[in-house]
Amino acid sequence: MIIETNNLTRKFGDRLAVDNLNLTAEEGKILGFLGPNGAGKTTTMRMLAGLISPTSGYAVVDGIRPDKEAERVHEIIGILTETPGFYNNLSAQRNLEYFAGFYNLSDASAQIEKYLKLMELWERKSDKVGTFSKGMKQRLAITRALIHRPKILFLDEPTSGLDPEVSQEVRGLIQNLSREGYTIILSTHNLxxxxxxxxxxAVIRSALVTLDTPANLRKRLFKHQTMxxxxxxxxxLIQxxxxxxxxxxxxxxxxTLLIELxxxxxxxxxxxxxxxEAGGRIIEVTDKKHSLEDIYLSLLNEEEKI
Known part of the structure; x- marks a missing residue:
C-alpha cells in the first residue's frame, strides 16, 4: 500500500474533525473520499499531504511520515485544493514558472507548455490569472499539480465550477493518469x-464508515433483485x-416488478x-443496479443508527 493511516486523528479546539482514521490506498489506483460536509475529507487530505499535523496517530505516504518529513512528501505529491491560490496580477505562465521553481525542474518550460495545452489554456498563457473564470483557474490548478511529475495526486473537488464538457475532459485526464501509474486520492461530492x-x-464521517470497491459494497448492502x-x-399475476x-x-x-429470489x-x-404461464406479457428482464448514491445513503443511515 502506498498510503496507510494509523489511528489518524485531528482536533481543532474541542471539535473532532478526524477520529482514529485507518485506511489504505493502493498504488496506481484511484481512492475516492465521500462524506457529508464537515466529515473530515479535506482535513485528512491535508494531513496526508504534510500541510497540517495530526493531533495523534500518523500516516505513511510512500514510506514517508508527512508529519516528520513534510518536504520529502511534497516532492512526490501534487495537490489540488478546493480553493487554489494564485497570484492574480501574474500571468498563468508566470504563476506556473514560480511554482515550478520549488522543484528545480530542468524541463519546466516543456512541462508547463504540455499541460497548458492539455487544459486548453495555452492561448491564455500571457493573461493575468485575475482575469480567469473559476473553471479556468481550476484547470490551471490541475496543471500546477502535475508539472513536477508527482507520484501521488490529491484532488479536492477537481471538477468544481467546470462546465459539463470540461468536467468530462478532466475526468478523462484523471483516468489516463491512473492508467499511467499515478495514485490518486479524489474527494468529491459528485457521486x-x-x-x-x-x-x-472510503466513506468518511470523521471516522471511516467503510472502505471497499463499489461492486463489493453493492453485494454487501443490497440483495440481488430481478426487474x-x-x-x-x-x-x-401478483398472486x-x-x-x-x-x-x-x-x-x-x-x-415493473422487483423480485428478490x-x-x-x-x-x-x-x-x-x-x-x-400466468398471462404476463414481458417487455424486458434486467437486474436492478443500485447506484453509488444508494450505497452512500445506506451507509450513512446505518452509521447514524449505531
Missing part, C-alpha cells in the same frame, strides 16, 4: 463522478408470484416461465 473514476471508495417490466400487471417458494420478496413500481442463477428462468 456519479466517484462511480466513474474510483477503484475503491421485470410488463405490458400490465394484474392481481392474478402467482407470491405462491412461488423461491421468491423471498417482491414489490411493484408501476408496470433465493438463488437468481437457479430460479430466474423458472420465474419468467411462471409469469408467462
Amino acid at each position: 456519479s463522478e466517484a462511480e466513474q473514476l474510483c477503484h475503491r471508495i 421485470i417490466k410488463l405490458e400490465e400487471i394484474d392481481e392474478n 402467482a408470484i407470491s405462491k412461488l417458494d423461491y421468491v423471498n420478496k417482491h414489490s411493484r413500481e408501476e408496470n 433465493a438463488d437468481p442463477s437457479k430460479h430466474q428462468s423458472d420465474l419468467i416461465k411462471k409469469i408467462v
Whole structure:
C-alpha cells in the first residue's frame, strides 16, 4: 500500500474533525473520499499531504511520515485544493514558472507548455490569472499539480465550477493518469463522478464508515433483485408470484416488478416461465443496479443508527 493511516486523528479546539482514521490506498489506483460536509475529507487530505499535523496517530505516504518529513512528501505529491491560490496580477505562465521553481525542474518550460495545452489554456498563457473564470483557474490548478511529475495526486473537488464538457475532459485526464501509474486520492461530492473514476471508495464521517470497491459494497448492502417490466400487471399475476417458494420478496413500481429470489442463477428462468404461464406479457428482464448514491445513503443511515 502506498498510503496507510494509523489511528489518524485531528482536533481543532474541542471539535473532532478526524477520529482514529485507518485506511489504505493502493498504488496506481484511484481512492475516492465521500462524506457529508464537515466529515473530515479535506482535513485528512491535508494531513496526508504534510500541510497540517495530526493531533495523534500518523500516516505513511510512500514510506514517508508527512508529519516528520513534510518536504520529502511534497516532492512526490501534487495537490489540488478546493480553493487554489494564485497570484492574480501574474500571468498563468508566470504563476506556473514560480511554482515550478520549488522543484528545480530542468524541463519546466516543456512541462508547463504540455499541460497548458492539455487544459486548453495555452492561448491564455500571457493573461493575468485575475482575469480567469473559476473553471479556468481550476484547470490551471490541475496543471500546477502535475508539472513536477508527482507520484501521488490529491484532488479536492477537481471538477468544481467546470462546465459539463470540461468536467468530462478532466475526468478523462484523471483516468489516463491512473492508467499511467499515478495514485490518486479524489474527494468529491459528485457521486456519479466517484462511480466513474474510483477503484475503491472510503466513506468518511470523521471516522471511516467503510472502505471497499463499489461492486463489493453493492453485494454487501443490497440483495440481488430481478426487474421485470410488463405490458400490465394484474392481481392474478401478483398472486402467482407470491405462491412461488423461491421468491423471498417482491414489490411493484408501476408496470415493473422487483423480485428478490433465493438463488437468481437457479430460479430466474423458472420465474419468467411462471409469469408467462400466468398471462404476463414481458417487455424486458434486467437486474436492478443500485447506484453509488444508494450505497452512500445506506451507509450513512446505518452509521447514524449505531
